[in-house]
Amino acid sequence: MSQFVPGSGFLARTASDLHAAARKTFYADEFAHTPGFLQSLDPRSKIVGLGAMVLAASSTRHPEALAAMLVFGLLLAIASRIPLKVLAARAWAGIFLLTFVLAGPAMFTTPGNPIIQLPFGIQITDHGLKTAALLILRVETAATFPALLILSTPWMHVLKALRVLRVPVALVVILALTCRYIVLLLQTAQDMFEARESRRIGILSTKQQRQMATSSVGVLFTKTLVLSEEVYLAMRARGYNGDVFLLQTFRMRPRDWAVAIAMPAGAFLPLLLK
Amino acid sequence: MHIPDGYLSPSTCAALYVGAAPFWYVAAKRTNRLLHSRLMPRISLFAAFSFVLMMFNIPLPGGTTGHATGIGIATVVLGPWASMLSISVALAIQAIIFGDGGITAIGANCFNIAILGSLATWGVYKLLTVSAAAGSPRRVFAAGLAGYVGLNVAALATAIEFGIQPSLFRDANGAPLYAPYPLHIAIPAMMIGHLTIAGLAEFFVASGLTAFIQRTDPTLLGNATTTEPQQTSTRRLWMVLGILLMLTPLGILAAGTAWGEWGASDFADPEARKQIAAASLNAPLPVHPPQGLAKLSSIWTAPVPDYAPVFLKSESFGYMMSGIFGVGLVIFASQIVAWIVRRART
Numbered sequence: 001m002s003q004f005v006p007g008s009g010f011l012a013r014t015a016s017d018l019h020a021a022a023r024k025t026f027y028a029d030e031f032a033h034t035p036g037f038l039q040s041l042d043p044r045s046k047i048v049g050l051g052a053m054v055l056a057a058s059s060t061r062h063p064e065a066l067a068a069m070l071v072f073g074l075l076l077a078i079a080s081r082i083p084l085k086v087l088a089a090r091a092w093a094g095i096f097l098l099t100f101v102l103a104g105p106a107m108f109t110t111p112g113n114p115i116i117q118l119p120f121g122i123q124i125t126d127h128g129l130k131t132a133a134l135l136i137l138r139v140e141t142a143a144t145f146p147a148l149l150i151l152s153t154p155w156m157h158v159l160k161a162l163r164v165l166r167v168p169v170a171l172v173v174i175l176a177l178t179c180r181y182i183v184l185l186l187q188t189a190q191d192m193f194e195a196r197e198s199r200r201i202g203i204l205s206t207k208q209q210r211q212m213a214t215s216s217v218g219v220l221f222t223k224t225l226v227l228s229e230e231v232y233l234a235m236r237a238r239g240y241n242g243d244v245f246l247l248q249t250f251r252m253r254p255r256d257w258a259v260a261i262a263m264p265a266g267a268f269l270p271l272l273l274k
Numbered sequence: 275m276h277i278p279d280g281y282l283s284p285s286t287c288a289a290l291y292v293g294a295a296p297f298w299y300v301a302a303k304r305t306n307r308l309l310h311s312r313l314m315p316r317i318s319l320f321a322a323f324s325f326v327l328m329m330f331n332i333p334l335p336g337g338t339t340g341h342a343t344g345i346g347i348a349t350v351v352l353g354p355w356a357s358m359l360s361i362s363v364a365l366a367i368q369a370i371i372f373g374d375g376g377i378t379a380i381g382a383n384c385f386n387i388a389i390l391g392s393l394a395t396w397g398v399y400k401l402l403t404v405s406a407a408a409g410s411p412r413r414v415f416a417a418g419l420a421g422y423v424g425l426n427v428a429a430l431a432t433a434i435e436f437g438i439q440p441s442l443f444r445d446a447n448g449a450p451l452y453a454p455y456p457l458h459i460a461i462p463a464m465m466i467g468h469l470t471i472a473g474l475a476e477f478f479v480a481s482g483l484t485a486f487i488q489r490t491d492p493t494l495l496g497n498a499t500t501t502e503p504q505q506t507s508t509r510r511l512w513m514v515l516g517i518l519l520m521l522t523p524l525g526i527l528a529a530g531t532a533w534g535e536w537g538a539s540d541f542a543d544p545e546a547r548k549q550i551a552a553a554s555l556n557a558p559l560p561v562h563p564p565q566g567l568a569k570l571s572s573i574w575t576a577p578v579p580d581y582a583p584v585f586l587k588s589e590s591f592g593y594m595m596s597g598i599f600g601v602g603l604v605i606f607a608s609q610i611v612a613w614i615v616r617r618a619r620t
Binding site for chain 1: 278279280281283284287302312313314315316317318319320321322323325326327329330332333347351363364366367369370371373376377378445447448449450451452453454455459478479482483485486487490491494
């Protein structure tokens, strides 16, 4: 049975995960307020332009087109003063590991002409290599553009700009409320785990750790219910009666229109390549 | 289990958005009818709760830890429709803001986790808690098992979507364009982790939280916030049955042979022999069918062998017709049994 070791058990690990998520949440807007190319655009034009890039990256069958899109994404990041290190951590690192684990064996198992012979009769086939390279390139490229959108735009603006895709107002408000309370609940959960850790004496068995985890989930759940009612009453106090309205403060300028038209047009050109 | 962009073809993603849309529509209507102005804060807070819950490390037997998704407890407390909305919102936020799951795959992730997961969880939970009081220990086990099943149904749906990609989307040279593994690899690869670690985490969270609610506020288990409608007709049942019948040809997509369902004639067919060997870890196959198998298999000849009526050329249509015929027979037989039971009672 595994034992709880101070600083390395599930309490510390969960508190650390919560802390990392809270940090990511708090500092997500950091680059959205620095001057740069993407930051200067209307969020709606970014959603249309960068969304088209994601769709094109998912659709194209040409590795060359995907590589060109990836380079374009890097240029956009540089023009928007978003450090490539931040982009790599946010969009590429985690997903690369997952995709490599998935795509790696396909190099050996996909039938095709052998191009590299390895010991024990293992061989890499041409189709296998292409399949793995295409999948990794596609996934990394497609992940780059949503990351650029989020890094260059305040969250609430992204959610509000979803209206351009005809997302219902009610859903936009629900998404915005969720984002806001994720921050609060992350903080609450982190405080809770730290409070438990600071009162822990001795070693906990796996069963005790599990009981503690589920009881913490229970407390957080009860707090969520109470908070839900409080938020509702606060909304009622401000005149809310079930109907929602959204203030529209965005303004499309010529350069926004240019991006909203040119980026999708450029993105879908590769699809026409034979 | 969160599918990133690029693993599924755009047409698969579009199909799953279309598949999810009616569920979202019905869920929004039903939930709004019950909660009305409380809908927004309630759904938002539960979505935020599900999001934070996914960060918790749950200690599991054997010393490892796993993450739960919250499907189990959200469905048990909120009911299937509100759970669909909450989990969908959490998944959308994860994809849009945190890059966990793809933008084009939001429909697929919601369909698998929020919709199929919630429905499967609800089905198991309701089945196991018939006539159980709010404080009954049976609810604790039922919630855990329901969460376990819900999560695994979602994982299976994800594996199937991955597994059909290589047979549907290839380039001119035959190389897969998206997820590269067929069903017989994708399904075990996905299910092993979910049937063990992830499923257990969901089981412990759902059952532990149900036990906690029983001690603190058992009224929540009395479906205070669920939106289950009163069943007044069997129309919906017929609709579901109809959809399932339409989906019966899906089985044709599966690669290889159904293990252990071989006929005596398969042992003489070189192609069938290859498939049997491939499905049996290439164990040597007897040249002739085993004597017992050959003898017993000739006792009865099915009127519609392999679900393929002889007068139909289309295999898919044959599957569907066989399904309709089989369902009709089952309904007919159950009506006769019901009639006999009614007569015996009176």
